[in-house]
Amino acid sequence: MKQQGLPFNTPMFRKDDPETSLEAAKVVEQQLGKIQIEVLKAFHNHGAMTARKAERLPEFEEYGFSTIRKRISELHRGGRLVEVGVDRSGNAPATIYRIVLKWR
Numbered sequence: 001m002k003q004q005g006l007p008f009n010t011p012m013f014r015k016d017d018p019e020t021s022l023e024a025a026k027v028v029e030q031q032l033g034k035i036q037i038e039v040l041k042a043f044h045n046h047g048a049m050t051a052r053k054a055e056r057l058p059e060f061e062e063y064g065f066s067t068i069r070k071r072i073s074e075l076h077r078g079g080r081l082v083e084v085g086v087d088r089s090g091n092a093p094a095t096i097y098r099i100v101l102k103w104r
Contacts, residue, residue: 033071035063035067035068035071036071036074036075038059038060039054039068039071039072039075040075040080040081040099042054042057042059042060043081043097043098043099044099047098048084048085048096048097048098049096049097050087050094050095050096050097051068051069051072051073051094051095051097052090052094054068054069054072054097055067055068055069072097076097079100080099080100081097081098081099081100082097082098082100083095083096083097084096084097084098
């Protein structure tokens with residue numbers, strides 16, 4: 001599923017990766033869920049932010065506690081979001097993430 005303005009057709013692998021990595025990347029790309037796509041769109045539209053800020057965005061008000069945070073974690077593990085800093089303004093430090101527009 002390709003969303004306008006987002007780089008969903010960019011590869012998630014390096015040119016020198018083995019064939020098994022190429023096949024695995026294709027499977028992962030095809031399995032992005034609806035909420036994961038919405039989270040990527042939010043990072044694309046709003047820029048770098050913490051999970052706390054993301055889950056408070058108006059577009060996510062219909063989702064339950066920690067739903068957005070879990071999708072951010074999945075997208076980070078999958079290389080679609082990267083850590084770019086730490087926000088220390090609250091009671092506990094919070095990681096700041098940004099979207100990865102191009103994969104290696």
